[in-house]
Amino acid sequence: MNLITNLKQSTSKCIHTLYGVNIPADQVLVNATKPEIEGDYTIVLFAFVKQLGKSPDALGNELGAAMMADMPGILNQFNIVKGFLNFTISNDYWFDFINSTDPNQLVPATENKQKIMVEYSSPNTNKPLHLGHLRNNFLGWSIAEILKLQGHEVFKTCIVNDRGIHICKSMIAWQKFANGATPADTHQKGDHFVGDYYVKYNDAYKAEVADLVAGGMLLETAEKEAPILKSAQAMLLLWEQGDAATIDLWKRMNAWVYEGFEVTYNKIGSDFLKTYYESNTYLLGKELVEEGLTKKVFFQKEDSSVWIDLTVDGLDEKIVRRKDGTSVYMTQDIGLAQLKQKEFNTDASIYVVGDEQNYHFKVLKLICQKLQLPAADGIYHLSYGMVELPTGKMKSREGTVVDADDLLEEMINISKEKTEALGKVSDFTPAQLEELYNTIGLGALKFFLLRVDPKKKMIFNPEESIDFHGFTGPFIQYTHARIKSILRKTGTTITLTANELLPLEKQLAIELSIFPAIINEAADNLDPSKIAIYAFNLAKLFNTFYTEHSIANADSETKKQLRIKIGILTAATLQKTMGCLGIAVPEQM
RNA sequence: GGUUCGGUAGCUCAGCUGGAUAGAGCGUCAUCCUUCUAAGAUGAGGGCCAUUGGUUCGAAUCCAAUCCGAAUCACCA
Numbered sequence: 008m009n010l011i012t013n014l015k016q017s018t019s020k021c022i023h024t025l026y027g028v029n030i031p032a033d034q035v036l037v038n039a040t041k042p043e044i045e046g047d048y049t050i051v052l053f054a055f056v057k058q059l060g061k062s063p064d065a066l067g068n069e070l071g072a073a074m075m076a077d078m079p080g081i082l083n084q085f086n087i088v089k090g091f092l093n094f095t096i097s098n099d100y101w102f103d104f105i106n107s108t109d110p111n112q113l114v115p116a117t118e119n120k121q122k123i124m125v126e127y128s129s130p131n132t133n134k135p136l137h138l139g140h141l142r143n144n145f146l147g148w149s150i151a152e153i154l155k156l157q158g159h160e161v162f163k164t165c166i167v168n169d170r171g172i173h174i175c176k177s178m179i180a181w182q183k184f185a186n187g188a189t190p191a192d193t194h195q196k197g198d199h200f201v202g203d204y205y206v207k208y209n210d211a212y213k214a215e216v217a218d219l220v221a222g223g224m225l226l227e228t229a230e231k232e233a234p235i236l237k238s239a240q241a242m243l244l245l246w247e248q249g250d251a252a253t254i255d256l257w258k259r260m261n262a263w264v265y266e267g268f269e270v271t272y273n274k275i276g277s278d279f280l281k282t283y284y285e286s287n288t289y290l291l292g293k294e295l296v297e298e299g300l301t302k303k304v305f306f307q308k309e310d311s312s313v314w315i316d317l318t319v320d321g322l323d324e325k326i327v328r329r330k331d332g333t334s335v336y337m338t339q340d341i342g343l344a345q346l347k348q349k350e351f352n353t354d355a356s357i358y359v360v361g362d363e364q365n366y367h368f369k370v371l372k373l374i375c376q377k378l379q380l381p382a383a384d385g386i387y388h389l390s391y392g393m394v395e396l397p398t399g400k401m402k403s404r405e406g407t408v409v410d411a412d413d414l415l416e417e418m419i420n421i422s423k424e425k426t427e428a429l430g431k432v433s434d435f436t437p438a439q440l441e442e443l444y445n446t447i448g449l450g451a452l453k454f455f456l457l458r459v460d461p462k463k464k465m466i467f468n469p470e471e472s473i474d475f476h477g478f479t480g481p482f483i484q485y486t487h488a489r490i491k492s493i494l495r496k497t498g499t500t501i502t503l504t505a506n507e508l509l510p511l512e513k514q515l516a517i518e519l520s521i522f523p524a525i526i527n528e529a530a531d532n533l534d535p536s537k538i539a540i541y542a543f544n545l546a547k548l549f550n551t552f553y554t555e556h557s558i559a560n561a562d563s564e565t566k567k568q569l570r571i572k573i574g575i576l577t578a579a580t581l582q583k584t585m586g587c588l589g590i591a592v593p594e595q596m
Numbered sequence: 597g598g599u600u601c602g603g604u605a606g607c608u609c610a611g612c613u614g615g616a617u618a619g620a621g622c623g624u625c626a627u628c629c630u631u632c633u634a635a636g637a638u639g640a641g642g643g644c645c646a647u648u649g650g651u652u653c654g655a656a657u658c659c660a661a662u663c664c665g666a667a668u669c670a671c672c673a
Contacts, residue, residue: 033613362668365599366669392602476636482636484635543621596635
């Protein structure tokens with residue numbers, strides 16, 4: 008039970024005893040007291056003044072006294088300033104908090120344990136991962152970690168979009184231009200290798216269209232008649248018919264891509280309990296469409312295409328099966344929703360997908376509900392905003408995409424340069440150094456992408472992202488390393504004795520005490536940025552404390568012991584928070 | 597045009613279930629390393645919280661309208 012909840016309940020209880028009026032605890036507003044005013048926590052009285060017919064001062068005095076009696080040993084004194092009831096929490100309470108908190112048990116497990124699936128990453132197999140994928144991967148991984156920390160059972164999954172016309176385009180281009188070359192021949196990462204052929208396809212396509220137009224064809228017609236497009240379409244048909252040679256090539260090229268993805272996933276720490284492939288799941292959706300037809304959830308048009316009418320829900324009609332019987336995106340997702348729920352018996356399923364698909368997921372959930380699939384109500388779309396560059400949107404056609412592998416390499420190089428320039432790790436082995444550069448470079452990048460509200464689109468400014476000062480991952484990593492450095496000197500075996508806390512010591516205790524609440528907030532909102540902000544505030548506060556007070560050379564042994572424990576708890580909390588973001592914290596840097 | 601989301605310091609963002617004088621970081625300027633790691637700390641400067649109206653003891657926060665920006669409304673995934 009945390010202190011704020013306690014205060015709310017006590018307020019509600021005391022008002023009831025004093026005046027016989029029921030005010031639910033969750034309607035009580037408890038804030039941290041403004042720094043200039045005496046006190047730790049503040050209850051806003053205005054909300055009750057009218058209802059109780061009391062003046063703020065009179066109410067404050069009566070309520071304050073009653074609550075002091077209700078929470079003995081915790082509340083020390085109170086004052087009233089302009090309708091705000093400020094309580095000072097007793098020194099004993101905070102000392103006891105520091106004394107009794109176990110650094111290995113910072114977050115109590117939830118009582119409402121659930122099985123939750125987090126689907127994220129979801130790449131296409133025709134091009135390498137880019138900056139947008141990184142935001143997706145970091146978000147998905149982090150959300151899973153936060154839910155785990157709460158005590159839920161979490162399954163991380165990935166759906167690979169491995170079939171369709173776009174895949175055929177790379178395949179055609181490879182056939183035409185590669186001359187049998189492989190990633191091994193060209194010493195290229197497989198996903199980049201295949202991605203290059205996707206680009207080559209587009210170049211060839213554009214050239215062909217231009218030729219046709221030059222020959223007198225209308226642009227519109229030319230765009231449909233370009234021979235290379237025709238070949239790709241023919242190939243898709245062959246693929247769907249199961250043509251051996253086509254399937255063979257498809258498998259071969261996809262394998263190259265997966266090899267490349269694997270390298271990147273390993274580097275960024277993305278992992279999946281299970282990977283689903285669209286080529287395996289799209290048939291399932293079709294069965295559900297049949298079922299929906301019998302249940303009359305769907306209807307068929309004259310051309311035999313199948314639709315759902317969502318106009319009563321304020322949406323449009325949506326196609327779920329083409330006239331030729333092939334499946335669309337929605338068909339596959341219906342099937343996948345059903346499959347995932349069945350296989351893992353999930354209570355909820357979180358889809359980490361960009362906000363351009365808000366409409367799709369709204370419709371998906373509606374359809375699943377109308378089909379009465381067990382998965383339906385648990386569908387939750389974690390919609391995140393696009394990553395844009397200061398120059399505008401990333402567009403693959405204009406070559407303004409930030410490639411994930413390039414960016415990772417750059418960040419790691421920068422962290423290497425900066426670390427070397429500071430020269431604090433001369434005792435590291437080459438292997439340790441490499442690990443440290445990775446930790447810092449990746450930490451900077453992950454923190455940068457996770458520190459803003461996922462729902463909002465974000466601007467990726469390369470100069471800002473490589474900053475290692477201020478509101479950044481390395482700042483927090485550094486604070487952690489600093490604490491660890493002190494603890495190496497002082498040791499961590501301690502015996503605490505009661506102790507009058509200085510203001511900064513108390514502030515740290517307060518900040519540390521809200522960690523579980525922050526985790527809950529981040530989990531409820533599926534928002535890791537709450538954790539990033541918290542970690543930053545905690546680190547900043549510790550740094551202020553660090554410059555003001557010495558741990559190793561504290562005035563007394565009691566103080567020293569107390570501060571060591573504060574150091575232990577701060578380091579542990581920083582490590583946990585950063586762990587939730589997928590960021591490691593070094594012992595030394 | 598419909599729907600959804602956004603507009604807060606020069607830049608990037610917090611704050612939004614209404615509460616005290618709107619906060620950080622970066623950048624700018626100025627201080628602090630014979631003292632536990634200066635990837636740090638301290639201070640200064642920087643704001644009609646898009647606009648207008650409403651609700652009330654109180655509005656960046658809620659409501660309405662307007663302006664600006666984005667996404668989406670595909671037999672692409």
